[in-house]
Amino acid sequence: MSKYLSLGKFSFGMGDRFAHQGKAQLRACLMATDQGAHVVPVWNKSNREHTFIGTEPASLRAEADAAVKALGWKKPYHVDADHIRLETVDRFLAPSDFFTIDVADAIGQPAAAAEVQAFVGRHPELAGQLAIPHLEPPLDISRAEVERVANKFLLAVQDAGKIYRHIAAAKGEASFITEVSMDETDSPQLPHELLIILAALADEKIPLQTIAPKFTGRFNKGVDYVGDLKQFEKEFNEDLAVVAFAIQKYGLPPSLKLSVHSGSDKFSIYEPMRKALKKFNAGVHIKTAGTTWLEELIGLAEAGGDGLEIAKEIYAYAIQHVDEFCAPYATVIDIDKQKLPTGAAVNGWSSQQFVSALRHDQKNPAFNPSFRQLLHVSFKVAAKMGDRYYAALKKHEAVIAKNVTENLFERHMKPLLLGTH
Numbered sequence: 462m463s464k465y466l467s468l469g470k471f472s473f474g475m476g477d478r479f480a481h482q483g484k485a486q487l488r489a490c491l492m493a494t495d496q497g498a499h500v501v502p503v504w505n506k507s508n509r510e511h512t513f514i515g516t517e518p519a520s521l522r523a524e525a526d527a528a529v530k531a532l533g534w535k536k537p538y539h540v541d542a543d544h545i546r547l548e549t550v551d552r553f554l555a556p557s558d559f560f561t562i563d564v565a566d567a568i569g570q571p572a573a574a575a576e577v578q579a580f581v582g583r584h585p586e587l588a589g590q591l592a593i594p595h596l597e598p599p600l601d602i603s604r605a606e607v608e609r610v611a612n613k614f615l616l617a618v619q620d621a622g623k624i625y626r627h628i629a630a631a632k633g634e635a636s637f638i639t640e641v642s643m644d645e646t647d648s649p650q651l652p653h654e655l656l657i658i659l660a661a662l663a664d665e666k667i668p669l670q671t672i673a674p675k676f677t678g679r680f681n682k683g684v685d686y687v688g689d690l691k692q693f694e695k696e697f698n699e700d701l702a703v704v705a706f707a708i709q710k711y712g713l714p715p716s717l718k719l720s721v722h723s724g725s726d727k728f729s730i731y732e733p734m735r736k737a738l739k740k741f742n743a744g745v746h747i748k749t750a751g752t753t754w755l756e757e758l759i760g761l762a763e764a765g766g767d768g769l770e771i772a773k774e775i776y777a778y779a780i781q782h783v784d785e786f787c788a789p790y791a792t793v794i795d796i797d798k799q800k801l802p803t804g805a806a807v808n809g810w811s812s813q814q815f816v817s818a819l820r821h822d823q824k825n826p827a828f829n830p831s832f833r834q835l836l837h838v839s840f841k842v843a844a845k846m847g848d849r850y851y852a853a854l855k856k857h858e859a860v861i862a863k864n865v866t867e868n869l870f871e872r873h874m875k876p877l878l879l880g881t882h
């Protein structure tokens with residue numbers, strides 16, 4: 462295995478679309494660390510987000526460095542080029558030290574038949590009964606199934622190898638963290654598929670630190686998990702067993718762990734995840750992004766006056782463009798249009814009404830998940846406002862920062878890492 466930069470056991474991915482909340486986010490990491498959860502902050506922003514907002518990857522590095530300096534953070538932190546591909550990675554090379562190689566598009570495209578055969582021949586251990594600690598019953602995969610899975614994923618893995626080597630050639634092997642993501646695809650990867658994928662990634666000599674599979678159930682943007690919790694828990698435990706086994710069997714880095722691209726706010730899976738991580742003494746990387754942008758809106762609404770006006774204006778625009786805004790996110794949002802208030806109705810709302818509808822407090826009867834999901838995908842409206850939006854972020858920094866920090870610490874880090882909430 463090549464040299465690599467190792468990632469700490471618990472790491473927390475924090476997206477910050479408008480690059481103003483770095484300190485508020487880092488403060489949540491400080492609070493978690495104070496309470497014994499040593500969390501490594503990772504600032505992530507995808508190529509798609511940079512393109513929508515009109516920012517360059519270097520701005521995320523500048524934000525992270527500034528936050529770290531301002532708060533005197535002495536431990537590791539990273540800047541994640543999230544969901545990059547060979548065509549998009551170059552502008553991320555200098556400022557990033559964490560690369561999420563997205564190969565979802567290549568899943569299902571058949572690899573060369575001879576290479577599939579070579580893979581199956583190289584891995585006789587995968588076919589037949591395979592005892593994996595903590596996996597009951599043992600895996601029992603037919604050779605035909607190994608071949609089917611290899612055929613489905615080998616090209617994606619080879620793509621990941623190409624992109625990894627491109628980054629390594631530019632930056633040097635030991636200077637960055639590698640994640641491979643397969644979450645943005647139609648069907649979840651089952652544990653035996655994950656094992657086969659890991660075997661193939663090891664063959665590519667990728668010093669993998671995190672892998673982001675797609676899990677069963679819906680990971681809608683900004684709202685809770687929708688699906689069978691028991692099934693999720695079972696699969697998550699099985700995935701942890703598979704990862705631990707693959708580290709030993711294929712010589713992958715001992716720090717390899719799962720990365721959960723949560724779409725933010727999957728509160729109900731945090732407790733089963735925490736239990737499973739404890740059982741396996743495993744780490745995890747959790748990625749959030751949009752939850753922080755929504756806290757900006759909450760803070761603006763809470764501030765009242767011109768802050769509330771901006772929040773209302775963003776909604777008024779969003780409600781007129783529901784179909785346009787939702788189209789790219791069809792597989793990751795479930796909006797009930799009947800539940801969306803009109804722009805005029807929201808225009809008459811108080812700060813408290815706006816905040817109650819938006820803040821992710823499932824116990825609050827006024828919480829409106831459809832309203833929240835629509836705003837989640839409407840950050841382009843704020844991007845279009847440009848300087849006016851940035852000026853409001855600065856003017857109302859205190860109230861926004863409080864919401865950003867509290868949200869990450871109270872609703873995410875506490876239940877997932879500390880088991881308190």
Ligand SMILES: [Zn+2]
Pocket residue numbers: 544642644645673722
């Ligand atoms: Zn993702």
